Amino acid sequence: MTQIIDGKKISQEIRDSLKARVAELKKKYNRVPGLAVVLVGDDPASAVYVRMKGKGCDEVGLKSFQHILPESTNEKELLDLVEGLNNNPEVNGILVQLPLPKHINELAVINAINPDKDVDGFHPVNTGKMVNGDECLLPCTPAGIQELICRYAGDIKGKHLVVVGRSNIVGKPVANMMYQKNDRANCVVTICHTAAPDISVYTKQADILVVAAGKPHVVTGSMVKEGAVVIDVGVNRIPDPADNTKTKIVGDVEFDSAAPKAKAITPVPGGVGPMTIAMLLSNTVKAFEQQNS
Ligand code: NAP
Numbered sequence: 001m002t003q004i005i006d007g008k009k010i011s012q013e014i015r016d017s018l019k020a021r022v023a024e025l026k027k028k029y030n031r032v033p034g035l036a037v038v039l040v041g042d043d044p045a046s047a048v049y050v051r052m053k054g055k056g057c058d059e060v061g062l063k064s065f066q067h068i069l070p071e072s073t074n075e076k077e078l079l080d081l082v083e084g085l086n087n088n089p090e091v092n093g094i095l096v097q098l099p100l101p102k103h104i105n106e107l108a109v110i111n112a113i114n115p116d117k118d119v120d121g122f123h124p125v126n127t128g129k130m131v132n133g134d135e136c137l138l139p140c141t142p143a144g145i146q147e148l149i150c151r152y153a154g155d156i157k158g159k160h161l162v163v164v165g166r167s168n169i170v171g172k173p174v175a176n177m178m179y180q181k182n183d184r185a186n187c188v189v190t191i192c193h194t195a196a197p198d199i200s201v202y203t204k205q206a207d208i209l210v211v212a213a214g215k216p217h218v219v220t221g222s223m224v225k226e227g228a229v230v231i232d233v234g235v236n237r238i239p240d241p242a243d244n245t246k247t248k249i250v251g252d253v254e255f256d257s258a259a260p261k262a263k264a265i266t267p268v269p270g271g272v273g274p275m276t277i278a279m280l281l282s283n284t285v286k287a288f289e290q291q292n293s
Helices: 007-029 044-060 075-086 106-112 124-132 140-152 171-178 255-261 273-291
Strands: 034-040 063-069 093-096 160-164 188-192 208-211 229-232 236-239 247-250
Touching: 007 044, 007 140, 007 273, 034 044, 034 075, 034 273, 044 063, 044 273, 063 075, 075 093, 075 106, 093 273, 124 171, 140 171, 140 208, 140 229, 140 273, 160 171, 171 188, 171 208
Parallel strands: 034 063, 034 093, 160 188, 160 208, 208 229
Antiparallel strands: 236 247
């Protein structure tokens, strides 16, 4: 019987435990961790994500600072804001919502965030520590994926984990995190991408298959090993075959053909998605604890 991995439920469990942790911190320090989220421009999807992050903060008792800036904001103005947040003791975590408008250099902005407050885990200092297997703030979506794998894949030591996709925000960090020599990893990892003539050669060998290609249904049931744990990261909007006036969200994995072969599989939506904000809130609490230790 295939287990459907309920990301919403696990995300809620994590939020509940964070809520208790934040209440303890409030008692101990007489203040709570603070998360600053910066949005530049009026991209509707980004605006939704920023609102969800604010709601998440309210739910677990974090202090939320939202900076909504116009599209015309220049790089210097944004860097000055980041500098102010770096120096603000009430702000323990800083997240600049990506993508930024084209006239702003994203890398310059990410690099300007104090690595101790980099709750997105994208600063090169945190990336370097992650690659070295050192304690650091891990990127949120990969950390959520790791959490799901740890909860659903049993003993993962020595298991073959195949990642489809090598982006800096999902594929590469997942691969890096999952081959580390620790109890939450220690997998044998393969990464495949568009240069692979046939990704099924690799996906069919995966005990744990993480698909982050951003291509609807790039992995079908015939490409999945019997008994695999399948983590579908993809979020793709496609025309709804049942009603051509509508669209629907699907993952990178063809759920109906893959699910019967899998031991456990994430649905889209409701799998990896809800984990990302839970891990962001978790990173903010961790950043507060580290800054006060
Ligand atoms: P991305 O930057 O576009 O990277 C996609 C990667 O997949 C690239 O490395 C690309 O290979 C590889 N790829 C694309 N098509 C492929 C194919 N047919 N065969 C093999 N490899 C293929 O995407 P991303 O930012 O990593 O995001 C991936 C998906 O995850 C998207 O749908 C995104 O919306 C979703 N996502 C979800 C969350 C969440 O919270 N749920 C968070 C982040 C991203 P090359 O390098 O060779 O081009």
